[in-house]
Amino acid sequence: MMTMIAVLSLVVTGLLVGVELSVAAFVGPMLDGLPGDAGVLGRAHGGRVLGRLMPWWYMASLVLIVAVAVSAPGRAATWAAALGGVLLMVSVVMSLALLVPINNRGKTWTPRTAPSDWREQVQRWDRLHQVRVAVITVGFVCVAFGVAVPG
Numbered sequence: 102m103m104t105m106i107a108v109l110s111l112v113v114t115g116l117l118v119g120v121e122l123s124v125a126a127f128v129g130p131m132l133d134g135l136p137g138d139a140g141v142l143g144r145a146h147g148g149r150v151l152g153r154l155m156p157w158w159y160m161a162s163l164v165l166i167v168a169v170a171v172s173a174p175g176r177a178a179t180w181a182a183a184l185g186g187v188l189l190m191v192s193v194v195m196s197l198a199l200l201v202p203i204n205n206r207g208k209t210w211t212p213r214t215a216p217s218d219w220r221e222q223v224q225r226w227d228r229l230h231q232v233r234v235a236v237i238t239v240g241f242v243c244v245a246f247g248v249a250v251p252g
Contacts (some may be wrong), residue, residue, distance in 0.1 A: 103172045107248040113191075117162050118234070118241045124151070129227050136210035141219055148208035152201075159196075162168045163189050166244050173247050182247030188240030193234050199229050209251035
């Protein structure tokens with residue numbers, strides 16, 4: 102049972118980190134490279150799609166990480182997985198407090214309705230998102246260590 106939980110945790114959380122990394126490294130810069138205000142439409146649509154999916158994905162990852170921490174085979178593994186869970190929780194709090202408010206505004210924007218400072222708001226979101234990606238990446242590495250440490 103521990104093996105199944107560990108594999109599920111690594112797959113679900115690893116894919117989460119991969120998606121968030123791809124948004125930071127590829128999707129955002131591609132949308133920023135579109136001419137004029139075209140990027141605002143892509144960001145608005147992405148905000149709506151990912152805004153519906155990501156809360157569930159983060160929660161599933163967190164539940165699986167807690168399960169790994171509870172069932173980890175040894176003290177070091179338990180601490181590593183628990184630290185990974187704490188870091189994922191930090192990213193959730195950070196998301197709710199800092200990123201979601203910007204996303205909630207941005208997902209309603211069109212080139213006609215976007216505020217004049219929409220690019221600055223998007224740049225702030227991007228910077229905060231990069232920090233979040235760093236936090237969840239370190240959390241994922243902790244969980245992977247917790248799974249890999251022999252009992």
